[in-house]
Amino acid sequence: MSFFTSLSGMRNAETSLRVIAHNIANAETTGFKRSGAQFADLVATGNNTDPRLTPGIGATLAGITQDFALGPIEQTGRSLDLSINGSGFFMVTDPVSGETSFTRNGRMEVSVTGALQDSFGGALQAFPVDATGAPTSAVPANVIIPMSNAAGAELANISINPRGLVTAAFNDGTTTPIGIVALANFAAPNGLRPVGETRWQASGDSGAPAFGNPGSGSFGQLRSGTLERSNVDLAGEMVSLLAAQRNFQANARAIDTATQITQTVLNLRQ
Template identity: 65%
Template sequence: MSFFTSLSGMRNAETDLRVISNNIANAETAGFKKSNAQFADLVATGGSTDPRRTPGIGAAVSAISQDFGLGQLEQTGRVLDVAINGDGFIATANAISGDVTFTRNGNLQLVATGELQDAFGDLVQAFPVDATGTPTSTTPANVLVPTVNGAGETLSSISLDAQGLLVATYSDGSNEPVAMISLASFASNGGLRPIGQTKWETTADSGPPTYGQPGIGNLGQLFSGALERSNVDLAEEMVSLLTAQRNFQANARAIDTATAISQTVLNLQR
């Protein structure tokens, strides 16, 4: 039994190493959130088992939890680099399927057609606004910045304030509110499923998204000209890496010891 107990420890140490390695690999990924492996013990027990003699039979992975703590905000000076100083997520929709996912990576792009996209081509979701910049709906939709205004003047620049209001400026100097970036919150961020590209999708555990305006509640304000760095602490991860390595080595040594004892017993029986 000691072989299988130590084997479970080696498997868990390998899982821990994989989680830590993924954290380290994404230390420079904007909007990345680190994960932590959690374990639970396994006990051989039964209705007639003496609790004073209950042996452990190893461990198993109980969860790989995500840490949604805020990463450092790094100034970039680019207008469409957006950081969220709060718990909200930027919602983006796939241009083909329409599937909505959520991200903390605010590296946004304005394409020639006037669509506002994230770094991977998904369409940013925002509330429509009137001429004063007041939202006219609580249902977000794709952002489309007019490249030419009513007077026939071409788009010269865009700006974004802390409340998420996107304003277009045209060659004649006129300004036109376009949309207000919406932020999403969830009953349980830990229930979100990571799908790569620093994006998450909803699950039954996370609950559906609730959309709101930046700066309201815990959603946080938007910082234009900045990106949120990964919340991975490399020093902490290196310590965890050494610990996981030692755990793996200790379990491997336990198997060696069990093998030596078994070999001794077999030699005695000859």
């Protein structure tokens, strides 16, 4: 039994090493959130088992949790770079499949069609507004930036204020409000399903998204010209890496010791 107990420890140490390696690999990934492996012990027991004589039979993976703590904010000076100072996720929609994802990576750009999108082509979602900048709908939609205004003046620049209002400025000095960036919150963000590209999708464990404006209620304000860096602490990950390595070595040594004891017992019987 000691062989299987130590084997479970080695498998868990290997899982922990994979999670730590993934964190370290994404230490410079914008909007990345570190993960941590959680384990639970296994016990062989029954109704008639004396609790004072109950042996453990190893450990198992209880889950891999995500840490959504705010990462360092980096100044970029680029108006379409956005970070959220607080809770919330940007909502982007795949233009082909229509699937909605959520991200903390606020590096946005304007496509040739005028769509405001993230680095992977997902269309940023915002609440439509009227000419005064007041929202006209609670249903988010794609952000489309006009390349010129009614007078024919070309687009000069785009600005986004802390409340999420996207404004297009034109060469003739006029401005037009385009929309208010929509943010999403979840009752249990740890239940979000990671899908890669620093994106997550809602699941039964996370609950349905609740939408709102930046700076209102529990939603954080937007910071234009900044990006949120990964929240991975390399020093902490290196310490965890060493601990996982020692854990693996200790379990391997336990298997070696059990092998020696078994061999000794077999020699005695001979």
